[in-house]
Amino acid sequence: MSKVFIAFQANEDSRPVIEAILEDNPDAVSTTSPAMVKIDCKDRLVIRRESIESRIGRSFDLQEIQLNLITLTGHLDEDDDQLTLSWKR
Amino acid sequence: MDMEASKKKLGLKERYNHLTRGLGWETTYQPMEKVFPYTRYEGIKIHDWDKWEDPFRLTMDAYWKYQGEKEKKLYAIIDAFAQNNGHLGVSDARYINTLKLFIQGVSPLEYMAHRGFAHVGRQFDGVSARIACQMQSVDELRHAQTQMHTVSNYNKYYNGMHSWRHWHDRVWYLSVPKSFFDDAMSAGPFEFVVAISFAFEYVLTNLLFVPFMSGAAYNGDMATVTFGFSAQSDESRHMTLGLEIIKFILEQDPGNVPIVQRWLDKWFWRGYKVLTLVSMMMDYMLPKKVMSWKEAWEIYGEQNGGALFNDLARYGIRKPKGWEQASIEKDHLSHQAWSTFYNYGAAALFHTWTPTDGEKDWLSAKYPDTFDKLYRPRFEHWEQQAKEGKRFYNGTLPMLCTTCQIPMFFTEPTDPTKICYRESDYKGDKYHFCSDHCKDIFDYEPEKYVQSWLPVHQIYQGNCFNPGVDPTVPGFDPLRAVLDYYHTNFGRDNFDFEGSEDQKNFARWHGDDAGGA
Ligand SMILES: [Fe+2]
Numbered sequence: 001m002s003k004v005f006i007a008f009q010a011n012e013d014s015r016p017v018i019e020a021i022l023e024d025n026p027d028a029v030s031t032t033s034p035a036m037v038k039i040d041c042k043d044r045l046v047i048r049r050e051s052i053e054s055r056i057g058r059s060f061d062l063q064e065i066q067l068n069l070i071t072l073t074g075h076l077d078e079d080d081d082q083l084t085l086s087w088k089r
Numbered sequence: 090m091d092m093e094a095s096k097k098k099l100g101l102k103e104r105y106n107h108l109t110r111g112l113g114w115e116t117t118y119q120p121m122e123k124v125f126p127y128t129r130y131e132g133i134k135i136h137d138w139d140k141w142e143d144p145f146r147l148t149m150d151a152y153w154k155y156q157g158e159k160e161k162k163l164y165a166i167i168d169a170f171a172q173n174n175g176h177l178g179v180s181d182a183r184y185i186n187t188l189k190l191f192i193q194g195v196s197p198l199e200y201m202a203h204r205g206f207a208h209v210g211r212q213f214d215g216v217s218a219r220i221a222c223q224m225q226s227v228d229e230l231r232h233a234q235t236q237m238h239t240v241s242n243y244n245k246y247y248n249g250m251h252s253w254r255h256w257h258d259r260v261w262y263l264s265v266p267k268s269f270f271d272d273a274m275s276a277g278p279f280e281f282v283v284a285i286s287f288a289f290e291y292v293l294t295n296l297l298f299v300p301f302m303s304g305a306a307y308n309g310d311m312a313t314v315t316f317g318f319s320a321q322s323d324e325s326r327h328m329t330l331g332l333e334i335i336k337f338i339l340e341q342d343p344g345n346v347p348i349v350q351r352w353l354d355k356w357f358w359r360g361y362k363v364l365t366l367v368s369m370m371m372d373y374m375l376p377k378k379v380m381s382w383k384e385a386w387e388i389y390g391e392q393n394g395g396a397l398f399n400d401l402a403r404y405g406i407r408k409p410k411g412w413e414q415a416s417i418e419k420d421h422l423s424h425q426a427w428s429t430f431y432n433y434g435a436a437a438l439f440h441t442w443t444p445t446d447g448e449k450d451w452l453s454a455k456y457p458d459t460f461d462k463l464y465r466p467r468f469e470h471w472e473q474q475a476k477e478g479k480r481f482y483n484g485t486l487p488m489l490c491t492t493c494q495i496p497m498f499f500t501e502p503t504d505p506t507k508i509c510y511r512e513s514d515y516k517g518d519k520y521h522f523c524s525d526h527c528k529d530i531f532d533y534e535p536e537k538y539v540q541s542w543l544p545v546h547q548i549y550q551g552n553c554f555n556p557g558v559d560p561t562v563p564g565f566d567p568l569r570a571v572l573d574y575y576h577t578n579f580g581r582d583n584f585d586f587e588g589s590e591d592q593k594n595f596a597r598w599h600g601d602d603a604g605g606a
């Protein structure tokens with residue numbers, strides 16, 4: 001088993017993104033350190049545009065997450081609707 | 090007009106395909122090998138450049154838009170920091186020494202990365218590879234600039250930051266990061282991207298930018314954490330690309346695998362050695378600590394790197410050769426490094442100190458197997474000497490490893506009480522190394538490394554004195570002459586933190602000294 005992770009700056013823009021990730025990925029675990037939140041998940045983690053939009057009440061371009069992204073690991077695949085990190089291909 | 094606004098917006102994948110597939114062509118006036126002359130001599134075989142893809146599928150419009158937003162956010166904070174005397178908000182003036190090391194050692198590498206990616210961004214045959222490298226080149230320029238702007242606010246008040254560009258090419262410990270990048274820049278384009286995008290960005294930069302920047306926040310440095318995380322948001326793209334690059338090269342031809350493996354062995358070790366400086370920043374230089382070097386290595390090195398190399402095993406790639414040794418050294422690295430800088434504190438352009446009692450206890454807790462036994466007594470001894478007015482400064486010069494250029498202070502992997510020495514003979518000369526892995530790197534390309542500009546050798550050869558200086562006059566002080574050549578403000582940039590101008594000013598500006606006006 002391998003873990004993937006993604007970390008964001010701890011701020012208001014990131015909050016709905018983090019909430020969406022934690023809800024959409026039941027195995028995801030978040031850890032807070034000064035100024036950052038890191039989310040670990042085994043094998044695979046998905047970020048869904050719709051889950052974020054339902055929280056912020058406006059349309060959201062998934063590329064916006066780059067503004068507050070700190071780091072990530074795993075193979076990444078991104079399209080208009082979701083961003084996936086995984087070790088299994 | 091028969092031009093009609095398109096009814097449906099193109100999707101991300103379509104937009105990216107138009108940019109990277111639609112805009113390239115096979116040259117006809119000149120053969121492709123002449124237009125892209127550097128991508129064949131390293132032995133890497135590429136059959137289909139279209140297989141290279143940026144997983145973020147970033148197009149130019151999105152790139153400028155998001156980078157612009159990042160800049161606006163960052164500069165709003167840098168301005169607020171300057172307007173509100175943010176430098177006085179840091180935990181303790183010792184913290185500022187991490188920024189000195191950062192601007193001296195790291196920011197010049199950002200600029201070199203900008204140049205390196207501009208170079209390979211021209212040289213790769215594939216359009217998507219060129220675009221990704223050009224974006225990264227602009228990112229790296231931004232990193233260099235934002236770091237200079239942030240640190241310039243500290244330079245107005247503190248020593249050790251005024252001539253960093255001059256120092257980067259001359260000062261003994263700065264040849265460690267400098268030679269790392271020069272080594273990559275003087276390799277071919279494929280080795281460069283494996284070295285920088287993969288081995289450095291993907292495997293190692295988390296250790297510099299993530300826990301250290303979180304530490305900057307914890308120590309109250311709003312400006313540094315912001316440039317750090319702003320840069321790191323680009324780094325996540327670079328890291329993703331680094332992984333993509335390695336997969337692409339490995340998938341293109343089975344003959345590429347052994348070449349890449351050798352580069353991974355080399356560049357993992359080269360990068361890890363540069364991180365020696367980061368280990369002591371985390372364990373000794375941050376007054377308020379977020380996590381130890383050892384913990385950071387376990388999370389970002391062992392765990393994350395382990396997952397990565399498990400995944401690459403399907404291509405026939407194994408963990409880099411130095412992997413086990415790096416794990417053994419995690420209990421020792423920061424202590425040995427900081428001890429060395431403490432020794433050479435007269436010749437370092439930042440301040441050094443012995444850890445406080447509370448910090449020593451933190452180190453004992455984080456390093457239960459090694460700190461009390463091997464390193465605490467050393468610091469207590471130096472502390473005692475300093476109390477007696479005999480602060481120890483080593484006045485001699487250390488032997489350097491020819492490959493990583495770090496003073497030979499690392500111990501044998503099997504015996505932490507014995508310094509590790511390795512050597513090779515080449516064309517009648519003897520070369521010295523800190524480790525088996527640095528020796529291996531030299532032995533494979535001796536013609537490259539015999540050209541190394543080793544600061545200590547250069548000093549002994551008389552190449553590091555100002556013009557007109559006569560080393561034969563009675564009472565000649567070589568250390569002082571070298572520091573003049575470095576443009577050091579002697580007595581202000583160097584020596585112990587205790588008694589330094591930085592310490593006094595920080596206390597005075599806080600109104601900590603008795604009396605007041
Ligand atoms: Fe950078």
Ligand SMILES: [Fe+2]
Nearest residue numbers: 490493523527
């Ligand atoms: Fe070395």
